[in-house]
Amino acid sequence: MTVAIPRPPFDAELEPALDAVAQMLPTLTPEVIPAVRASTAQMLSQGLDEQIAAAGATVRDVTIPGYEGGEITATVIARADHAGRGPGIVHLHGGGMVMGDQMTGVDALLSAVVRHDAVLVSVDYRLAPEFPDPYPVEDSYAGLVWTSEHADELGIDPERLLIGGTSAGGGLAAGTSLLARDRQGPPLAGQLLICPMLDDRDATVSTKQIDGVGVWNRESNVTGWSALLGDRRGGGDVSIYAAPARATDLSGLPTTYIDCGSAEVFRDEDVAYATALWAAGVQAELHVWAGGFHGFDTMVPQAGVSQAAIAARESWIDRVLGA
Template sequence: MTKPITPDMIDPELRAPLAKMPNAPLHAGWFRALAPFLMRLQRRPPTPGVSIEVRKAPACRIYRPQNVRSDGALLWIHGGGYVVGMASMDDVLCGQVAAELGLTVVSAEYRLAPKHPYPAALNDCHAVWCWLLAEAKTLGIDPQGIAIGGISAGGGLAAALVQRVCDEEGPEPAAQWLMAPMLDDRTAAHRDLDELAHPLWNNAINRFGWRSYLGREPGAVEVSSHAAPARHEDLSGLPPAWIGVGAIELFHDEDVDYARRLEAAGVPVALEVVPNAPHGFEAWGRGTQITERYLAKAIRWLGEQVG
């Protein structure tokens, strides 16, 4: 992408819902302090046939279908640029996955930057992973059948958690399910990308998110690959991956590059690039055909891995 994003470049189905999305001032401390209260006010209808349990230690939400058809599971991680967000914001998606695949979904809560920079969020997600393994028998879950997934910054945390878990001894994830993952701090360091005006998540906000999470300017020479998973040099031995990304969003190039590197390392990859789709359409674009087709394909792939 070499020119600014204009409305005519966005899929016609997505233009109306995108126009309703506010431009959140994530740089402002007052907004980040207010964000949890605003998110709690949003109405998220419960998924029929799915119960939700809230745990405090480790902090997570557990979605259990009444009609259990699989001993697989999904550990899900919400987005928010590493600086905002909470697990409940993905109640609809997590409930949908639990209902359609008949499996347990556990959505991790994690501490947010800049108050809690790396590795706080990753450590919190890792704690949920360890708890899920320890409680697998009680939950009716096969420890070998747990996928790790996430969206945006949660997708970056999911990719990083997969790498970390695979570096440890013990059960490894069955799959990694990554939606528009925020993988590479070096993208934020390219100031020329600021001029492209990506909707909802532009490079100026991206730089703030990475700076907050890393506790330093993005693009530095020494950044842990568990902080920015695109920096991980050896991707061999990682589990099969789904990577979905909009064709006109900021993360497109880094996500496609990560998919190609995984393939080159021998990892099975399903790469889904959605034409004319900007960042976050998976969430705010619900009800449109383009979004529903995308989610159906993504959930079907996940079921093939852990069903």
């Protein structure tokens, strides 16, 4: 392991949680992927049924076509009193491309479902390394296409379709948006990229800073990308849909929200992606939250910086979907 270079400090309210988080989500290596999947599954879904019930929402699973004729699961969440056609949200979960399922992280979008009478479709894309690139992004695109094609029966207005996700899910949302643009697929009203995983090349300052420290550190990130891409990681044969940071033309993409912490691996690639969107004439909003580690707002939601991050994100959703 290389010696980490100086980094921004963690927020004082967030830092005490790091030890507990490290026990729940240790540094990822190829050997521990199965164990980490098993240990995090219950943690990631804990209390979710109660949250959905408290929000007055219903949940149902559907089987939809995935990549190369496979079948995948999507979970549809909507208000119990949903009627007519509201906005649609296609959600792609986090987990470093190697763990999690379609219920991971949906709690972050429940309030938007309630406020806007939106219908959320969360896609259980297949995971690496068992299903390497392009399975995850192609399954994600299949979920977007299925949602658009079934908009009427889902009660979705196809003109107000948002795609979003956190971490790996944010990267997949960005890749799916690029696929939708290039294949003349379903039109998107916006893309919500929460601390997105965009760049396989392990070359930024922030990845060197978060080496052996924090949440989802450099070694974990290399493990996730290697599971997805194998020997292609960091080389010349990686598509823009797998690693959107490699795209040189971001024109024609929908309005975009990107956020991240100042003390996380993804900081520099996320800032660069926002800059490239602006250079291409795309409307984008970027927030880099001082002292935030990866996923800080989910892990320590009561902290002041977490509350500010959540409020900014909700404000953007309201503007895109219509308050």
